[in-house]
Amino acid sequence: MKNSYLNFEHSSSCLLRTLKLTLTKTVQFRAFMIAALVLISGSFVSCGDNFLDPAPSSAISADDFYTTEGELLNAVINMYDGIQGVNALDDSDSNANHAIQVEFYITEMRSDNTRTKSSEGEAAQFENYTLRPTNGIVYDYYRSFYDVLKRANIVLANIDVASEANKAKIEGEAKFIRAYAHFNLVRLFGDIPMADRVIGIADTDVQFTRTPKAQVYELIIDDLNAAIASLDNTYVNRASKAAAQATLAKVYLTLGTNYTEAQVLCEAVINSGFALEPNFNDVFYNENNNEVIFSIGFLSNPASDSQSFSAEWLNSVGRSSGVNYVTNEAAAALDANGGNRAAYSYRIDPAQPTQKQVAKYFPNGENGGATGVTFNSNPRAAGNDWIVLRLSDVLLMHVEAIMAGGASTSVQAALNSFQKVRNRAGLTDVVTSITKKDLLDERRVELAFENHRLFDLIRFNAAQDVLSAFSAANGYSFTSTDLLLPIPQREINLSQGMLTQNPGY
Amino acid sequence: MKFIKIINKKYRQGLGIAAFMSVIGVFISCDPALSHYEFDLPETGSIADATPPTANFSATQSSIDYRIYNFSNLSVSATTYLWDFGDGNTSSSLDGVNTYPGEGTFTVTLTASDALGVESTFSMTIEIVEPEAPAAIVPFIKEASFEDNSPGSEDCGSGNMDGRDCWRISGGRIFGITSSPVRTGSQGAKFDAGSDRVAYQALTVTPNTDYIVTVYYTIKTSPVGSAMRLAILGNAISNASEAEDAIIASITGDNQDDANEYLPLVLSFNSGATDTIAIWIDSNNVAESRIDDVSIILAE
Structure with a gap:
């Protein structure tokens, strides 16, 4: 607020100088009075709190x-x-x-x-x-x-x-x-x-x-x-x-x-x-x-509260052709040390049997059926919470x-x-x-x-x-x-x- | 028309001569010995290496073998690297990894250079020590036999120590000193009948370690139904009223066969997630009871 007030004064005094240079001497005094009046009234207005920073009345700030x-x-x-x-x-x-x-x-x-x-x-x-x-x-x-x-x-x-x-x-x-x-x-x-x-x-x-x-x-x-x-x-x-x-x-x-x-x-x-x-x-x-x-909560409906990663991890079900696919090393570790966790952690991609997918977080609990890509709900709007x-x-x-x-x-x-x-x-x-x-x-x-x-x-x-x-x-x-x-x-x-x-x- | 032809002809001749000259020119300029650049002053037109390399690395001991060190190359603006691991081994790979012969102090030096040959070196001294399982603390019990002015008692107050100053807790009534019967030395602790006497002492221990505490007790033969309790508190307390909730292990002894025979009360416990435990001894104060010789050892 203080800054804008100073700016205003500055531009007014510029105006004064311009007037001094261009007006004839006879009208100079009258012009000066007018300019001074403008400056004074301008100062009063700019002293108000909200003149240059008004609180919006039709929106939330x-x-x-x-x-x-x-x-x-x-x-x-x-x-x-x-x-x-x-x-x-x-x-x-x-x-x-x-x-x-x-x-x-x-x-x-x-x-x-x-x-x-x-x-x-x-x-x-x-x-x-x-x-x-x-x-x-x-x-x-x-x-x-x-x-x-x-x-x-x-x-x-x-x-x-x-x-x-x-x-x-x-x-x-x-x-x-x-x-x-x-x-x-x-x-x-x-x-x-x-x-x-x-x-x-x-x-x-x-x-x-x-x-x-x-x-x-x-x-x-x-x-x-x-x-x-x-x-x-x-x-x-x-x-x-x-x-x-x-x-x-x-x-x-x-x-x-x-x-x-x-x-x-x-x-x-x-x-x-x-x-x-x-x-x-x-x-x-x-x-x-x-x-x-x-856990971070998600809902399948509305879509604005849903998540996409469950679909992205499958074969071209999401926007990518498939990400977060399981490496052979991870699959071998699960087979060797996972006990019954292995089967619940990864699976062979039904659509592409040389590849392995994560079996945790199937979209809305649906595993995509025999092909791995068929769903009743929209897999891209998954409601699985992220733990x-x-x-x-x-x-x-x-x-x-x-x-x-x-x-x-x-x-x-x-x-x-x-x-x-x-x-x-x-x-x-x-x-x-x-x-x-x-x-x-x-x-x-x-x-x-x-x-x-x-x-x-x-x-x-x-x-x-x-x-x-x-x-x-x-x-x-x-x-x-x-x-x-x-x-x-x-x-x-x-x-x-x-x-x-x-x-x- | 004819005039133009002549010019044309002359022009063609000129072109031929020019071509010939330029071929010779090419030969001349290709000969480095005749390059006109050789007469330039050295460094003319070159600029300084604006981004000289800075060598830097960090070292971490491998989790697999204490003798293996991994070096992470953090150099900036460099293209080639030379590692000197300080044990005679060298490497020119980006990140360094070295297996040292054994314990010792080694100075690792990385020389990083850029394509202009500007070099920077960084050295770090690493000390290789075989990690030992840290020895567990065996706590020292002060006034363990309730003798006057016994070792460690100076921590519990000043002046003449009466054999029980290290066992006090506010809110609890300290036991008395007895001179007969005792198990060793000349004094023992006495827990009077009909009076809530307690003994408390906090000890520094190693977390998650098995300890065995032993105390010797004896109870008068009557009235019957009397018992001494040895307990371990999982933390230090500031008032006797907090003791009951802090107990992590306890054992009671109720043998009243012989008022003069001291019997051992042995309690094993694991210190758990704490580095401070406390010994707590009390009696149900039916009959007059005595204790002597408190000790703590590591369980094997």
């Missing part, structure tokens, strides 16, 4: 929208809407954010678990480790999760409109989502711009400064502790205390610190009333079952926490957790000692195609060994710098040189 708790709850749901992303069936704009629906590309397809069916296009850059900074899917995920961060920060910025009774809960929920998004981004991109508040369009310093990982993790840990302190276990499709505890345990395991705290957190989750589904297949087709700790955290992940994290960076463990508490996961898979032989490799292998077959494998390999310090061998065997071009994604080129361009690229790109 973001600045003053949130006035009640009910409106703030819209912003809470809006966070989950951001994680859901847009189904291309509902909105085919490729600039839309697809968020969790494209996460498998940048996690599972960069591991030794999956690949594209045809090895074509930018989707194949993930499996053969030829990622370019211009890759559209990487940019999609990056902007999606910064959008989620913004949505969470909007809740936090307007937290004061919440009632005293619910304030802490809403704040904890937003902080959990902020931690979840930061944790994904920091593991994928390394040092990242940190969004600890709503980042405005002019905050280029924040947008384009890569905050050191350690500092991002500090905020993640603070946020998760706040969430643990204020949340309960009411929801599965929304943040909960158990989800925050499990995520914090994973943060500690990723950092390789606070193993005892991680163990306490895992035990708290294990003792919170969750239970393994007796049948492994039901984990994925019996929605919100007792094993699920946190982010489930109990068996936490049971195996419990073993990892007890191992505490060591090479093996035979502590009874660890054996018990490990045995529970294996017993459900029909592998009831009694385990008396667990090595780090046993644990990594067990996580691979239990959590196959659930976007854990790449993070597990990195966390276990096994990524370079395993992926180098995998890459050499398949003629791909893995190098150690492929463990971090490139910062999207568009962001680097927008930053005008402020944002630096990761090594190797």
Whole structure:
């Protein structure tokens, strides 16, 4: 407001100078008086608060929208809407954010678990480790999760409109989502711009400064502790205390610190009333079952709440010819160590028997019949929830926490957790000692195609060994710098040189 | 018309001569010895290497074998690499991986160069140590035999230590000191009949480790129905009222056959997800009871 007032004065004095030069001396005084009058009245008008920045009367403005708790709850749901992303069936704009629906590309397809069916296009850059900074899917995920961060920060910025009774809960929920998004981004991109508040369009310093990982993790840990302190276990499709505890345990395991705290957190989750589904297949087709700790909800109708990845993983059922196809290595691991999980985790593509598909998350539970491509419902509008955290992940994290960076463990508490996961898979032989490799292998077959494998390999310090061998065997071009994604080129361009690229790109 | 023809003819002759000259010219200019560039000053027209290479790498110990190190090449603006792993092995691949002969300190050097031959080197010293399973802590129990001024008791207060200062807990009534009967030394702990006496001491332990605690007790022969309890608390407490909820293992002894014979009370437990446990001893205070010689060892 002050600036615009000064501008106005400035242009008026310009007008005065022009008048002085062009008018004859006789009328100069009168003209000066008129101009002065114009200037004075102009000043009065511009002193009004809304003259140049009026509040719109026929539309809602973001600045003053949130006035009640009910409106703030819209912003809470809006966070989950951001994680859901847009189904291309509902909105085919490729600039839309697809968020969790494209996460498998940048996690599972960069591991030794999956690949594209045809090895074509930018989707194949993930499996053969030829990622370019211009890759559209990487940019999609990056902007999606910064959008989620913004949505969470909007809740936090307007937290004061919440009632005293619910304030802490809403704040904890937003902080959990902020931690979840930061944790994904920091593991994928390394040092990242940190969004600890709503980042405005002019905050280029924040947008384009890569905050050191350690500092991002500090905020993640603070946020998760706040969430643990204020949340309960009411929801599965929304943040909960158990989800925050499990995520914090994973943060500690990723950092390789606070193993005892991680163990306490895992035990708290294990003792919170969750239970393994007796049948492994039901984990994925019996929605919100007792094993699920946190999942991203989807509905088959309306299409705006549905997801597309279930269709994309099949043979030309989605927009691609088939992505997230199972590698021979993953299939061999499942056959060798999966027990009854193998049959529920992958299948031979009925339409193309040389290829293997993921058997978790068939669209709306329909497996496509004998051809694998025939459905009663629209497979591209799938309602399957995406499971982010489930109990068996936490049971195996419990073993990892007890191992505490060591090479093996035979502590009874660890054996018990490990045995529970294996017993459900029909592998009831009694385990008396667990090595780090046993644990990594067990996580691979239990959590196959659930976007854990790449993070597990990195966390276990096994990524370079395993992926180098995998890459050499398949003629791909893995190098150690492929463990971090490139910062999207568009962001680097927008930053005008402020944002630096990761090594190797 | 004729005039034009003559010109044309002359022109054609000229063209022929010019062609001949240019052929000779080509031969001359192809001879490097006669290149006119040789008279230029060196570096004329060249620009400095605006993007010189920067060598950098990180090292991680393999999860498979402690002697294998993976090196992640983080160099910028380089095209060729030379690794010197410090044990005589070298490599020219992008990422380095080396199996070391065994424990020791090695200096790893990466020389990165670009196509103009500009080099940059980066070195890192790595220490290879066979990871040992960390030895579990055997906690030290202060005033374990309830003797005056016994080792460690200086941590529990100043002045004359009376053999029970390390066993106090607020909200709990400390036991008395007895001189007869005792099992070793000259003092033991006495839990009077009709009085809620307790003993409490927090210990630092290794998480998830099996321990065995032993205490010797004796109870007067009457009244009957008396019992001593040895319990392990899963965490340190600040008030005796918190003890009951914190118990992770306990055992009771109710042998009242002989008021002068000390019998062992042995309790095995796993420390679980904590690095602090506490010993808790109390009595149902029916008959006067005594304890002596508290010890803790690692279970094999």
